[in-house]
Amino acid sequence: MCGIAGITIFNPSHQNKLDLIEKATSKLNKRGPDNIGVFKHQNTGLGHARLSIIDTSNAAHQPFTDATGRYTIVFNGEFFNFSEHRQYVLNKGYALRSSSDTEILLYLFIIDGKDCLQKINGFFAFAIYDNLTEEIFIARDRSGIKPLYYLHDENHFIFASELKSLIEFEFKKELDYSSMLTYFHLNYIPAPYSIFKGVYKLMQGNYIIIKNKTVIQKEYYNIPYYEGKHSNISYDEAKKKLYTLLDDAVKIRLISDVPLGTFLSGGIDSSVITALASQHTNHLNTFSIGFADEPLFDETSYAKLVSKKYNTNHTVFSLKNSDLYENLHDVLDYIDEPFADSSALNVYILSMQTRKHVTVALSGDGADELFAGYNKHEAERRARLQSFSNSVIKNINPVMGLFPKSRNSKLGNKFRQIEKFSKGLNLDEKERYWRWAGFNDDENLMKLMRHFLVDADVTLNYRNRKADLLKDISATDFNGVLATDMRMVLEGDMLTKVDRMSMANSLEVRVPFLDYNIVNFAFSLPSAYKIDAFSKKKILKETFAHMLPPELMNRGKQGFEVPLLKWFNTELKSTINNDLLKDNHIDSQGLFSVEQTWKLKQELFSKSPNDAVAKTWAMIVFQHWYKKYMS
Secondary structure (H helix, E strand, C coil), rough: EEEEEEEEEEHHHHHHHHHHHHHHHHHHCCCEEEEEEEECCCEEEEEECCCCCCCCCCHHHCCEEECCCCCEEEEEEEEECHHHHHHHHHHHCCCCCCCCCHHHHHHHHHHHHHHHHHCCCCEEEEEEECCCCCEEEEEECCCCCCEEEECCCCEEEEEECHHHHHHHHHHCCCHHHHHHHHHHHHHHCCCCCEEECCECCCCCCEEEEECCCCCEECCCCCCCCCCCCCCCCCCHHHHHHHHHHHHHHHCCCCCCCCEEEEECCCCCCHHHHHHHHHHHHHHHHEEEEEECCCCCHHHHHHHHHHHHHHCCEEEEEEECCHHHHHHHHHEEEEEECCCCCCCHHHHHHHCCCHCCCCCCEEEECCHHHHHHCCCHHHHHHHHCCCHHHHHHHHCCCHHHHHHHCCCCHHHHHHHHHHHHHHHHHHCCCHHHHHHHCCCHHHHHHHHHEECCCCCCCHHHHHHHHHHHHCCCCCCCCHHHHHHHHHHHHHHHHHHHHHHHHCCCCEEEHHHHHHHHHHHHCCCCHHHHHCCCCCCCCHHHHHHHHCCCCHHHHHCCCCCCCCHHHHHCCCHHEEEHHHHCCHHHHHHHCCCEEEEHHHHHHHCCCCCCCCHHHHHHHHHHHHHHHHHHHCC
């Protein structure tokens, strides 16, 4: 797990930018605190910040060049099955000077070219430079677990693991207003777009070839979802295969030359990963966070049941709300593109505390998207039924305005959910998904920004991007919803959150559920194996029920809400009213409607804040980012 950066210059008048590779690479020091390395040749520079995991010796430092001196690689990620290909490389006559996965990957590329991507089981973003042809090959893993930003113009092609690194190459920064609309709906910006015009995220399962100033991007992998087409495997056989695939995925991800553990939240997903990992290692390290001030959301008792069952070396970090707030500004400072999933704070603290004990942690991310584990999945399943209750709920929306709605009380949250469900029933499948995935409707979204910024081109771009994100959703196959979750929510929100917050603490997080063999298998199954009237994540729960304490099996999905509303009414109130969302600041900034921002604050401090909390947080994150990177 590392950070990479690179530049290749097309216009000789920009040759001096080659010297910026050192600054760009140094910005990735938290991703790779163990070594910083830079390579330069002709008009190309590569940088690497290393977090040593496999072969921690100097022999595996990067940039790594082959024995002939022709090919050089910078690699962020892990190639878990590299040892399977070691003999293949040796048989081709190549002598190895390290025991690293990086060297095997480089020689696989030399031997097989782009076809090497089909042999990699892992997560990655890497670049390989051929100094003979001056060609560069760049690729990103199948699920988009590891990030890669890039910019291509007539002067150069630049790339980096994080936007803060890319910015060091001194390109002209222009806000992409269509991306801003997407951000203020979803609270994140999904690939391939970014907050800046001309800056893109390499799509998951894609590679780029740069040769003779020409840039070609192609897809080498896509989630194998085909509407209405499923395998004929029986449910019992599917359970057996899922067990084998996930056990193999966990086992291969235990390869490490540094201390390793698992996140153990007390939910099904992390408990399954922990149970399987415990079968392949003695006294596994496990880590949980508890919430001392929020007992409703504290799941540590369930995590302890799993730890006791498998005799793990378990550590609980019990947090107070003050602990969360103390780390809030560190999270905001690390974010280099607007990203307003507030649970990033929890992941940051969990990663910070876990890193004191281990360098690698396995997580349960991806299971909800693969096997339909979210409450929104149950809501969508119900919305597709022709039922009397749906007919009733569909028509009560006008009445819901009478009830207070808030995520911060049980009753208020229930009213909020009923209203959201009611509105969704009046929309088609695509629009309902979009509405439930975010916090705004398009009409209010357009009003939030200054009208002269949201011109016809911006609006058209926003709608075209939205249509592309929703292309797999249909009325006939629920798997289309899950495929959309994988491509949009998982890549843009969940994986981004885990990558940035873990890397901010130099911790590598591995995700067994996103082994491509499991992803391929999950999308070969009919959705009825995953969700029905009785259960979400049905096949996952029933496959591993015998391995988990029974107390875990029948409890609802529990999520922790960061106490933003409390902070907005106390510690952050001055920041909202007198700084980042102050009327004259909004007016002089020229991006947002003063009237709409004022209405947002009014709703936030009312008895019925509803989604104003999430909307306000998105504004605060954006304004903090804007002040740091655009002022």
